[in-house]
Ligand SMILES: C[S@@+](CC[C@H](N)C(=O)[O-])C[C@H]1O[C@@H](n2cnc3c(N)ncnc32)[C@H](O)[C@@H]1O
């Protein structure tokens with residue numbers, strides 16, 4: 001076997017070392033680029049994800065004595081003024097079942113078969129209107145997604161609607177609204193109650209009014 005002289009071996013070893021340095025350098029650049037891209041993506045996701053819902057500049061979201069966060073008036077709001085408009089994607093019950101596992105309650109029903117709300121965690125915040133339920137509410141729904149003041153509202157008041165006017169669901173929930181006429185336990189079937197249908201005449205979601213009309 002022919003032996004390479006020592007001088008001949010040195011060149012390939014030097015090449016190998018330069019190649020290894022080059023590889024480490026390229027991998028470092030790649031890792032840094034991936035890191036920078038993911039930081040940029042999360043910043044973009046958090047800062048310029050557009051709001052899917054509209055909230056009046058006269059209202060703000062903050063901690064609520066009812067539960068979690070709620071919507072509050074920060075300026076006087078006159079009866080009839082639009083307070084918020086629910087936005088999002090339109091999807092059916094199968095999609096709702098899938099997304100609600102991770103997103104929780106963040107949608108509103110708009111027809112017998114369809115719902116409106118966010119589809120991803122990033123969209124959830126901008127799609128929420130944060131209207132907690134109250135048994136003595138001050139905002140009501142027009143159509144299916146527009147919420148208006150049902151009376152004049154003072155700054156500082158929490159903006160709430162009665163979920164009997166929007167929901168057709170199977171839940172029962174202990175109510176923490178604290179109003180004098182609190183029902184204590186509310187249900188996703190409260191829309192069927194005639195007393196509530198009368199109380200909220202003109203403020204029931206369109207698809208519920210349609211159901212009530214068809215039920216005769
Ligand atoms: C669509 S979120 C409303 C915003 C919620 N407070 C938040 O911070 O995300 C619905 C949840 O709010 C809570 N909630 C709203 N109204 C309530 C009430 N009157 N009593 C008890 N919990 C209420 C329930 O936990 C319900 O699942």
Ligand SMILES: [Zn+2]
Pocket residue numbers: 134135136175176177178179181182183184
């Ligand atoms: Zn209540």
